[in-house]
Amino acid sequence: MIWQIILGIWMTVVIVASFLYMPATQGLGETGRIIVYHVPAAWIAVLAYLMAMVNAIGYLRKKDIRLDRQAQINAELGTIFCILATVTGAIWSKGAWGWYWNWDPRQTSIFVLLLIYGAYFVLRSSITDSDTRARLSAVYAILAFITVPFLVFVIPRVYSSLHPDLINIPQRSLDMDRKMLHVFLSSLAGFTGLYVWMYKVQMRLENLLYKQAMKREG
Amino acid sequence: MLTRLFPWLNQGMAVLRKDLRIEFRTRYAYSALVMFAVTTLVTVSFSVGGFAPDTDIAAALLWIILFFSAMAGLSRTFVHEEETGTVIALKLAAEPEPVYLGKYFFNVALLFSLSILVVPMFLVMLNLDIAMPVAFVAIVFLGSLGLAGASTILAAIVAKAGAKGSLLTVLAFPILLPLLIGAISGTRSTMSGVSMELVTPDLGLLFFYNGIAVVASLLLFEYVWND
Numbered sequence: 001m002i003w004q005i006i007l008g009i010w011m012t013v014v015i016v017a018s019f020l021y022m023p024a025t026q027g028l029g030e031t032g033r034i035i036v037y038h039v040p041a042a043w044i045a046v047l048a049y050l051m052a053m054v055n056a057i058g059y060l061r062k063k064d065i066r067l068d069r070q071a072q073i074n075a076e077l078g079t080i081f082c083i084l085a086t087v088t089g090a091i092w093s094k095g096a097w098g099w100y101w102n103w104d105p106r107q108t109s110i111f112v113l114l115l116i117y118g119a120y121f122v123l124r125s126s127i128t129d130s131d132t133r134a135r136l137s138a139v140y141a142i143l144a145f146i147t148v149p150f151l152v153f154v155i156p157r158v159y160s161s162l163h164p165d166l167i168n169i170p171q172r173s174l175d176m177d178r179k180m181l182h183v184f185l186s187s188l189a190g191f192t193g194l195y196v197w198m199y200k201v202q203m204r205l206e207n208l209l210y211k212q213a214m215k216r217e218g
Numbered sequence: 219m220l221t222r223l224f225p226w227l228n229q230g231m232a233v234l235r236k237d238l239r240i241e242f243r244t245r246y247a248y249s250a251l252v253m254f255a256v257t258t259l260v261t262v263s264f265s266v267g268g269f270a271p272d273t274d275i276a277a278a279l280l281w282i283i284l285f286f287s288a289m290a291g292l293s294r295t296f297v298h299e300e301e302t303g304t305v306i307a308l309k310l311a312a313e314p315e316p317v318y319l320g321k322y323f324f325n326v327a328l329l330f331s332l333s334i335l336v337v338p339m340f341l342v343m344l345n346l347d348i349a350m351p352v353a354f355v356a357i358v359f360l361g362s363l364g365l366a367g368a369s370t371i372l373a374a375i376v377a378k379a380g381a382k383g384s385l386l387t388v389l390a391f392p393i394l395l396p397l398l399i400g401a402i403s404g405t406r407s408t409m410s411g412v413s414m415e416l417v418t419p420d421l422g423l424l425f426f427y428n429g430i431a432v433v434a435s436l437l438l439f440e441y442v443w444n445d
Binding site for chain 1: 368371372375378379380385388389391392393395396399430434435438441442445
């Protein structure tokens with residue numbers, strides 16, 4: 001319980017600081033403040049999808065049905081954060097570029113990411129046998145994650161994008177001022193804590209449902 | 219590595235020969251593929267009418283036709299094995315990897331024969347000129363190869379999931395999208411004839427996508443194939 005309270009206070013401080021402590025960014029102006037929410041959401045989405053793939057590989061090696069449930073939960077959480085990143089990105093895009101949606105390579109790639117996991121859930125719901133479902137969806141999750149680098153890293157660099165880059169590759173530095181970096185890193189930590197907490201709650205729920213189903217079958 | 223790969227290739231060719239023989243007897247998959255492609259092509263040509271569309275639209279239309287035709291025919295090989303119950307015999311006869319290779323070669327053959335027929339028809343019916351023919355052929359070649367490469371394992375998944383009608387399209391579209399983006403952009407550039415520098419990144423993307431799709435499928439196919 002104590003951790004949830006700390007997390008709640010932490011996130012409140014981050015939100016307040018993102019408006020009061022953090023300066024407006026150079027070039028992007030006030031719209032740049034969204035970096036505190038948009039980038040961590042995208043980071044958690046990638047992290048959760050990565051965990052889903054790790055669980056999927058684990059399932060194929062050990063055939064432990066618990067790992068399949070973990071993969072499912074991670075895919076669900078990843079999708080929630082991916083939607084958040086898409087929406088915050090669209091709002092920022094309206095402020096900075098004048099359009100909510102203009103098929104910038106970044107927008108294309110995050111949209112496809114959502115499509116991939118949409119298809120993953122369709123595949124899961126189309127199979128009734130739980131072992132077959134676990135096996136086939138694990139294979140699909142791995143295949144899908146292998147194409148993610150193409151979408152997230154290759155396409156925005158091969159085709160020119162207007163999306164700002166945090167990491168300045170020629171100068172090997174982060175383009176961020178010190179105060180902003182503080183708030184940004186705290187937000188990253190806060191989002192990660194939020195993800196861990198949501199994951200635990202979901203896991204407890206799924207385990208209870210599983211036990212109940214086992215009991216009913218006798 | 220090569221000594222391990224060669225028996226796979228030999229057995230894969232055997233699976234390919236078997237599938238080709240079945241295909242020549244019924245001609246189901248190829249007819250379905252060709253009829254689907256021709257129907258869409260005629261619809262497009264008919265609705266576009268007398269004027270030639272600009273290269274942006276023409277490139278997208280070509281790949282939409284190829285993508286959906288591929289989806290109509292590529293799941294056939296695995297679904298057929300499941301329907302006739304020959305899947306058990308095939309499992310006894312060969313390792314998973316040669317089976318994958320055989321089916322992959324078969325799908326590649328199917329798509330190439332489709333592209334050879336449909337792409338010239340498309341160019342003729344829409345009255346298009348290609349500014350860079352060699353690069354255009356390379357893009358179509360790598361694109362068709364990639365369509366087959368990523369769809370083969372998905373076709374196996376769909377067959378195991380009980381061959382639900384539109385499932386293959388749903389599963390394949392997001393995975394194939396990086397390929398389609400590259401192929402459409404490359405086709406557009408080669409049609410309008412910009413410099414070769416603009417086509418090279420597309421060719422690279424298609425090339426590496428093909429490599430990754432086949433390697434990942436080879437690694438994962440075992441888990442789809444064996445219950």
